[in-house]
Amino acid sequence: MLNSMLQANSDPAVQALILIAEDEPEIADILSAYLTHAGMRSAHAPDGQRAIELHQSLRPDLVLLDVQMPRVDGWKVLTEIRHSSDTPVIMLTAMDQDIDKLMGLRIGADDYVVKPFNPAEVVARTQAVLRRSMPRGDRENQRVLRAAPFEIDLITHEATVQLGKQRHVLALTLTEFKLLTQLLRAPRRVFSRAELLAACLPEGDTLERTVDSHISKLRKKLEDLGVMGIPVGIRGVGYRLWSVE
Missing domain, CATH: 3.40.50.2300 (Response regulator)
Incomplete structure (x- = not known):
């Protein structure tokens, strides 16, 4: 866990x-x-x-x-x-x-x-x-990140997705958790692979295609719950949490 x-x-x-x-x-x-x-x-x-x-x-x-x-x-x-x-x-x-x-x-x-x-x-x-x-208010806001249907508690290190009336706890690896957290901080912003690599992956991982592998596994876990097409890949640039449409 x-x-x-x-x-x-x-x-x-x-x-x-x-x-x-x-x-x-x-x-x-x-x-x-x-x-x-x-x-x-x-x-x-x-x-x-x-x-x-x-x-x-x-x-x-x-x-x-x-x-x-x-x-x-x-x-x-x-x-x-x-x-x-x-x-x-x-x-x-x-x-x-x-x-x-x-x-x-x-x-x-x-x-x-x-x-x-x-x-x-x-x-x-x-x-x-x-x-x-x-500031104190910012400290409290930093504990939980929310962008429907996702909620991430940075203190308990738990990521959940709300589907209808049912709340699912995501069984993520540490890297997948970091990637989802980074994308959730600015859901419509496109993060380059280099940014995600530097912010979310272990120091030993230096290849940008490693990001693609982790994103693919994260996307598959979300699809298994019925959350489709997230994160969104932007050709030649990187990823964002969801489409701006």
Whole structure:
């Protein structure tokens, strides 16, 4: 059962999408593992330019941002993020001078962690920043996602579909649950395969056609219940939950 895959948690960080902007793969992998264990999702940007691109396309709930990165450094990335959004940002850097901390905070960072760090501390700080940045009303709304006939409880990790007077609990894999959740957040928006891959699939899955396989299995389970044609495939682009017609 899905409930056994992720421990129930009342923390608003559950299922939050964290963008890890870090050029050292080992550090990124460790942070991703700790975030996953805490019930969060993650995407990885290996350089500053990619971090800007993924921030624009994925709209993460928080960014863990390294300062010293190739192509575009963390200060410039933070400036770009602040020009377009108020996404919480925690800086990760080996620079421990007070002037560097002040610079990050003045540009708009929400917190600052100096390397080497304890990954568990980074997770705790991430959860704390998310709690501070999310208004109470939004926290409550984040628990349950609804778009008829679907309802997803992010705390109990349960997905249901209401057909007439009968409510069915969907027996989904963790990846299928994540995909349905992502699509349900914006039912008419088309999500590219790359977006779904980064937001919903394990770090080891790197082929976009893997998304097609999981979507196909999700669609088959819905069809078995009588919910036909969902999710909708958009040729050459990706998927959305249902048609705009």
